[in-house]
Amino acid sequence: MQPIYVDHQTLARLAEHQIYEPNRPTDPALESLKTDVRQALDMLEKYQSRAIIMYYFEEKTISEIEKELGLNEKQIRSLIRKGLVILRHALANKAAARWRELAKARPSCPICIHEQRKAIEKMLLEKPQSQSWKAFNKHLKCVLGVSFHPPIIIKHHLKFHQRG
Numbered sequence: 001m002q003p004i005y006v007d008h009q010t011l012a013r014l015a016e017h018q019i020y021e022p023n024r025p026t027d028p029a030l031e032s033l034k035t036d037v038r039q040a041l042d043m044l045e046k047y048q049s050r051a052i053i054m055y056y057f058e059e060k061t062i063s064e065i066e067k068e069l070g071l072n073e074k075q076i077r078s079l080i081r082k083g084l085v086i087l088r089h090a091l092a093n094k095a096a097a098r099w100r101e102l103a104k105a106r107p108s109c110p111i112c113i114h115e116q117r118k119a120i121e122k123m124l125l126e127k128p129q130s131q132s133w134k135a136f137n138k139h140l141k142c143v144l145g146v147s148f149h150p151p152i153i154i155k156h157h158l159k160f161h162q163r164g
Contacts, residue, residue: 033094033098036091036094037091040086040087040090040091041087043086044083044086044087047069047071047079048083051065051069051076051080051083052079052080052083052084052087054068054069055076062076062077081150082150082152085150085152085153085156086152086156089153089156092109109153111157112157114146116144116146119144120144120146120157123136123143124154124157133151133152133154134151136154137154140154
């Protein structure tokens with residue numbers, strides 16, 4: 001079976017409640033995918049989740065989102081970008097389980113597969129709260145010779161990817 005590419009708008013529509021068609025039987029796999037997307041959205045911060053839902057699900061423009069959330073364009077674009085990184089990693093394992101070819105093509109987390117994972121995680125646990133993620137990424141580069149782009153991947157690694 002060939003994996004089918006699912007863009008953000010299709011995924012958004014999959015998570016919508018209004019996708020049900022009365023004459024068509026429901027597909028348990030599709031319902032499971034919708035649930036996974038909804039759960040991943042619930043893991044985001046309030047404004048990130050709301051901005052992504054408005055932009056991708058409700059197809060509102062950035063200026064409409066600005067008016068509703070009371071934030072400027074730069075803040076909204078940042079919320080969406082960072083939220084999509086989190087969603088991508090939160091849903092990576094679900095997508096890999098459903099479409100096995102995707103798991104072979106692209107690993108879910110660059111930190112999980114990195115040869116220096118234990119050292120990276122140790123540094124993560126010792127990171128001072130006052131240090132920014134960008135500065136921490138530079139520190140990783142100096143100490144271990146490794147850096148990640150975007151640095152937000154580092155922040156969410158322990159929360160979403162660490163296994164026991």
